Amino acid sequence: MSKSLVTGGAGFIGSHVVNHLLKLGHEVVVLDDLSGGFVENINSQATFIEGSIEDEKLVNEIFKTHNFTYVYHLAAYAAEGLSHFIRKFNYNNNLVGSINLINASIRHKVKCFVFTSSIAVYGTQQQLPMDETAGPLPEDPYGIAKYAIELDLKAAKHMFGLDYIIFRPHNVYGEYQNIGDKYRNVIGIFMNQLLQGIPLTVYGDGLQTRAFSYIDDVAPYIAKAVHVDRAYNQVFNIGGDNYYTIKELAETIMKVMGSKGVLRHVEQRKEVVHAYASHEKIRAAFDINTKGFISLERGVEKMANWVKDHGARATTKFSNIEITENLPPVWLE
Numbered sequence: 001m002s003k004s005l006v007t008g009g010a011g012f013i014g015s016h017v018v019n020h021l022l023k024l025g026h027e028v029v030v031l032d033d034l035s036g037g038f039v040e041n042i043n044s045q046a047t048f049i050e051g052s053i054e055d056e057k058l059v060n061e062i063f064k065t066h067n068f069t070y071v072y073h074l075a076a077y078a079a080e081g082l083s084h085f086i087r088k089f090n091y092n093n094n095l096v097g098s099i100n101l102i103n104a105s106i107r108h109k110v111k112c113f114v115f116t117s118s119i120a121v122y123g124t125q126q127q128l129p130m131d132e133t134a135g136p137l138p139e140d141p142y143g144i145a146k147y148a149i150e151l152d153l154k155a156a157k158h159m160f161g162l163d164y165i166i167f168r169p170h171n172v173y174g175e176y177q178n179i180g181d182k183y184r185n186v187i188g189i190f191m192n193q194l195l196q197g198i199p200l201t202v203y204g205d206g207l208q209t210r211a212f213s214y215i216d217d218v219a220p221y222i223a224k225a226v227h228v229d230r231a232y233n234q235v236f237n238i239g240g241d242n243y244y245t246i247k248e249l250a251e252t253i254m255k256v257m258g259s260k261g262v263l264r265h266v267e268q269r270k271e272v273v274h275a276y277a278s279h280e281k282i283r284a285a286f287d288i289n290t291k292g293f294i295s296l297e298r299g300v301e302k303m304a305n306w307v308k309d310h311g312a313r314a315t316t317k318f319s320n321i322e323i324t325e326n327l328p329p330v331w332l333e
Contacts, residue, residue: 002226003027005068007053007101008075009046010037012177012185013116013169013222016215017072018043020223029066031059036077041176053097063104070226071105072114073098076146079183080120081271082331083142085323094145102149102156112163112226113153119170119237121147124272129211129243131278132168132235139272150235157233165225166235170277174215174299175306180313183331187212190250191304194259195312201330204268206247211276213239214299221286230285237277241290249296256300257308266330 004021008014009030015037021028028046031053042048051058053075076094083090098115105113120143121136138144153164171186179188190200218238225231244252247263254261282288294302321327 001025001027002069003029003066004070004072005029005031005062005066006046006072006074007031008037008073010034010039010041010048011074012037012041012174013172013215013219014072014074015041015043015176016174016219017074017223018046020220021072022046024223024227026070029062029068031062032075036178036181038178053100054092056100059100059104063108068105068108069111070114071101071110071112072222073101074116076116078118078142079181079318080118080140080142081269081328082183082318083140083145085321085327086318087141088322089320090141091145094142095148098149099152102152102162106156106160106162110162112165112232114165114222114225115149115153115167116222117146117150117166117168117235118143119168119275119277121150121168122275128274129241129276129278130237132237132281163232165231165233167222167225167238168235168277169213169218170237170239170275171210171212172215172218172239173212174303177303178313179307180316182315182317186210186246186249187253187300187303188307190253191257191307192312192315194254194257194261195307199262199264200250202246202250202263202265203271203328204265206250206263206265207245208271209243209245209274209276210249211240211243212249212296212299214294214302217290217293221282221288224286228286234281234285236282236285237279238282239277239279240293240296241276241279242296243276244296252297253300253304256297257304267328269328270326
């Protein structure tokens, strides 16, 4: 039986990947510090270890104790916009922690290291949709850290033979998402604001475009990737094809939740304005028929049902902002 380590397995995407790995017959160990995830997200069939990937001693002990066949690295603080203002935290969490895992994987002869990167590595591209041949131009510390890990994995393959598979997901949403995080996951933020009866926060004119990806159109392919020979040592965009403006998204969520909210337009923040990706490469490698993917309205409906059952979450604030200059004022509220 294959044994897999899933970092971030109490989080949103990670917990879904754990479920799919168990269905595939893997023995699963979850490592998570619960900074963004929840114990109740973890499948009871998985072994749970509470701790941080930044704890090198702990990481090494786990690898010595368990003979992992595969590593699925999903742990990250994925607040792309906030990363400008928490640079040290971002690089320690997203970069240094990842290197601890890569070092241990090399030492213990892990068969394949699966890494969830992000389309944040692309930055602003002249040609849309973004495809994997585009040169990465990350514009924020989060994207920089993700791209650095991609490069390190390629170097580790060249020097040590560590096989890897890299995914670049985008705007993933669905059940188990932390809707109380005010800095990331716009669908969850909007739903939480509607439940609390407060205006929906829209930066600028709301005409920024994103392609939103329902979790069931992402997690199964990440889980099965190690069993797809054509996926090895490749980089794949993964997620939904259709893009929408943030205003269109807000209207869809209000319609589905049966709640007519009010849009609160605040100062435009510095961000990539249009970000959506091509998925031709992953379709070919995984034989995916995206006609079966869930529409935005249906995906939002499924998530909304889960959110209504669980209720609003208290909004959390990051406690250690390193730089306040140019910080969006709404994040100080």
